Amino acid sequence: MNPVIEMKHVKKMYDQNRIIDDLNVSINQSEFVTIVGLSGCGKTTLLKMVNGLILPTSGDIFVNGKNIKDVDLIQLRRHIGYAIQGSVLFPHMTVRENIAYVPSLKNKRNKQATKDAVQKSMDIVGLDKSMMDRYPYELSGGQQQRVGIARALAASPDILLMDEPFGAVDAITRSQLQKEIKQIHQKTGITILFVTHDIEEALLLGTKVLVMDHGKIIQFDRPQELIDHPANDFVATLVDRQRYPMLHSDQNI
Ligand SMILES: Nc1ncnc2c1ncn2[C@@H]1O[C@H](COP(=O)(O)OP(=O)(O)O)[C@@H](O)[C@H]1O
Numbered sequence: 428m429n430p431v432i433e434m435k436h437v438k439k440m441y442d443q444n445r446i447i448d449d450l451n452v453s454i455n456q457s458e459f460v461t462i463v464g465l466s467g468c469g470k471t472t473l474l475k476m477v478n479g480l481i482l483p484t485s486g487d488i489f490v491n492g493k494n495i496k497d498v499d500l501i502q503l504r505r506h507i508g509y510a511i512q513g514s515v516l517f518p519h520m521t522v523r524e525n526i527a528y529v530p531s532l533k534n535k536r537n538k539q540a541t542k543d544a545v546q547k548s549m550d551i552v553g554l555d556k557s558m559m560d561r562y563p564y565e566l567s568g569g570q571q572q573r574v575g576i577a578r579a580l581a582a583s584p585d586i587l588l589m590d591e592p593f594g595a596v597d598a599i600t601r602s603q604l605q606k607e608i609k610q611i612h613q614k615t616g617i618t619i620l621f622v623t624h625d626i627e628e629a630l631l632l633g634t635k636v637l638v639m640d641h642g643k644i645i646q647f648d649r650p651q652e653l654i655d656h657p658a659n660d661f662v663a664t665l666v667d668r669q670r671y672p673m674l675h676s677d678q679n680i
């Protein structure tokens with residue numbers, strides 16, 4: 428199978444600091460990759476390099492077989508959904524207008540196609556029709572997050588990038604959203620890269636988990652493999668709570 432995303436010898440420097448260090452990774456279609464690691468280890472940087480929001484200092488990134496150096500980044504981003512933490516909705520636009528934003532750029536002469544895309548992505552994320560004409564400030568945090576995901580899905584992307592998307596919602600909403608994103612993945616077969624600093628979330632959602640530390644990939648494997656065969660002490664410590672949850676129940680809330 429050809430990889431959907433491939434990084435070869437990717438390096439990112441800020442001043443003299445090496446943020447991403449000779450990173451090589453290959454991600455297949457329909458994988459749900461969770462990216463986990465401590466704060467500051469380079470997760471967001473890695474994610475933003477996939478849609479060209481951050482350009483590597485050296486190395487190559489291929490999306491659908493094409494080196495992103497050779498493609499128009501605006502075009503690239505139109506088939507890569509991007510959802511981040513908190514409300515990033517346009518505050519002066521209704522839910523409908525927010526979700527319609529990218530599809531309407533695509534379907535300039537076909538208003539019905541945009542309407543259908545909005546309806547479809549609202550259905551997928553479980554947003555009631557009655558929300559259509561509300562403004563972001565009239566929604567709860569969980570609903571805003573759903574609109575953010577619906578907007579990211581509305582252009583029918585084949586890749587969805589998510590950066591700690593559920594970090595700002597309460598525990599119950601978070602667990603609902605986790606179930607929903609899992610279902611969305613199963614229904615659509617979209618390739619997902621999902622950044623989290625929560626190992627529990629990473630193991631729960633990922634078909635594969637990518638563990639990062641100081642700009643390097645420490646392990647990239649099925650969740651059970653991480654638990655059974657952690658690559659080093661860092662991974663072992665990270666997954667430890669998953670192996671003996673009863674010993675850590677106070678921390679698992
Ligand atoms: N624009 C920037 N200029 C300088 N340093 C940056 C910049 N963006 C990120 N960094 C640094 O790069 C490192 C990785 O950041 P980031 O990818 O955001 O980490 P994470 O998402 O894992 O918390 C951090 O040490 C951060 O301070």
Ligand SMILES: [Mg+2]
Binds near residue numbers: 471
């Ligand atoms: Mg980050």
